[in-house]
Amino acid sequence: MKKIIFLSLFLVGGLHVKSLFVKYTIYKKWDSHHFKKNENPELKAGAAFRVLTPNPLLPVSGGIGTPKPAHEKKGDLFARALVLEKGSVRIALVSVDNLGWTSILGDRSRKLIKGIAPENILIGATHTHSAPDAYAFPDENGKTGADLKYLDWCTHQIADAVNEAISKLEPAAIKTAVAEAKGKISYNYYADDLYDPRCGVIQAIATSGLNKNKPIATLVNYAIHPEVIGNDRGILSPDLCGPLYARIESKVGGIALFMNSAQGGMVTADNRLAGGGEANDYEECTRIGNLLADEALRIISGAPVQNEPSLFCTSKMIRFPVESLIMKYILNNTPLKSPYASNDSISTRLNLVNIGSAQILTIPGEALPNIGYYVKRHMHTSQPFLFGLTNDAFGYMLTKVDFASFKKYEYISRTSLGELTGEIYMEQALQLINENPSAESAGH
Numbered sequence: 001m002k003k004i005i006f007l008s009l010f011l012v013g014g015l016h017v018k019s020l021f022v023k024y025t026i027y028k029k030w031d032s033h034h035f036k037k038n039e040n041p042e043l044k045a046g047a048a049f050r051v052l053t054p055n056p057l058l059p060v061s062g063g064i065g066t067p068k069p070a071h072e073k074k075g076d077l078f079a080r081a082l083v084l085e086k087g088s089v090r091i092a093l094v095s096v097d098n099l100g101w102t103s104i105l106g107d108r109s110r111k112l113i114k115g116i117a118p119e120n121i122l123i124g125a126t127h128t129h130s131a132p133d134a135y136a137f138p139d140e141n142g143k144t145g146a147d148l149k150y151l152d153w154c155t156h157q158i159a160d161a162v163n164e165a166i167s168k169l170e171p172a173a174i175k176t177a178v179a180e181a182k183g184k185i186s187y188n189y190y191a192d193d194l195y196d197p198r199c200g201v202i203q204a205i206a207t208s209g210l211n212k213n214k215p216i217a218t219l220v221n222y223a224i225h226p227e228v229i230g231n232d233r234g235i236l237s238p239d240l241c242g243p244l245y246a247r248i249e250s251k252v253g254g255i256a257l258f259m260n261s262a263q264g265g266m267v268t269a270d271n272r273l274a275g276g277g278e279a280n281d282y283e284e285c286t287r288i289g290n291l292l293a294d295e296a297l298r299i300i301s302g303a304p305v306q307n308e309p310s311l312f313c314t315s316k317m318i319r320f321p322v323e324s325l326i327m328k329y330i331l332n333n334t335p336l337k338s339p340y341a342s343n344d345s346i347s348t349r350l351n352l353v354n355i356g357s358a359q360i361l362t363i364p365g366e367a368l369p370n371i372g373y374y375v376k377r378h379m380h381t382s383q384p385f386l387f388g389l390t391n392d393a394f395g396y397m398l399t400k401v402d403f404a405s406f407k408k409y410e411y412i413s414r415t416s417l418g419e420l421t422g423e424i425y426m427e428q429a430l431q432l433i434n435e436n437p438s439a440e441s442a443g444h
């Protein structure tokens, strides 16, 4: 900043500077600094993870209600972070293996992260239904089964993962792609075909050093409920996300991340058995996780390398009315009370990010797939990414016409903030998209 001010003084009063030589060297110094660091800075990427598996195991939660005891674990729970930097812009994309991760917990990590603006740290939950309760749901007596000490430990682990990713920042290129993931992965439990099969993939690739041309991180964005195991089998697990990470990392190296999408009402893992019933074990998690990993790698394999991608991040706070009695009760009685909640409304941060030709928009809850389609259609990119359950996880988000409509929607309407949640989200999201730069055009 000082140098820029000095240069403007120099330009205004250039003729009065005593030595032409001094002027020249100062200009050259500024010149090289300016062009290397500011006008065309290189992209840098770094990734890291931390294990969030509690030891000893804790009860697991699949939604509102008392968490159920876990006697064994299948796979580990993780926090996984990808940090990207270009010039003065630095962002963190973080995934947490949990049902939902509120901004109350997210903000604790944000405070511990050095060198990234808090509003540029996107923290999303994978939505596994077999992890400890992070909402601290109150029961009818106002008591919670959540382990607040464990949750606070997690916030430190998450910050550590991001701080380590920052320390590992290295020159990188990226590949981005969005295409249909084929095979038996997701379906809509309420109406088989009403789901979005598109899978978005962002891969950061090292451009120098020992790992040149190898992935630093591969991020998969797809709508699915990781509830193959659920919370009533006595098992703690990342569900299908665990095998997804392992498969990607064994095939291409680097660190794998999973960000959920618009999976509300009720886009879930397709674990249906041919003869009726469902497969509910870790083998089925492995089948689906492997298949999604293979599809993601297939989708990204042919994508062009973007050597000088743009990096842009903005955000704004938005406010939702809280009409649902259940949601009011939770928000008022949880020991993890949000500083952003009043008696009848709550606010949250909405992020918009451009990474080369990809554009990412966050959803602070579980948007229904029709809301996902609508928002994606209006995003300024041919590669739309929706990060569901990111920055907050306020339950289901329905359009006002879907709200309290079909009998099948009774549960998701009750566990939604209110009739206008989806409408306000769409309006605010489109405004954020329209007020900000588009992603670059793909395939240039």
Ligand SMILES: [Zn+2]
Residues within 6 Å of the ligand: 127, 225, 264, 366
């Ligand atoms: Zn859900």
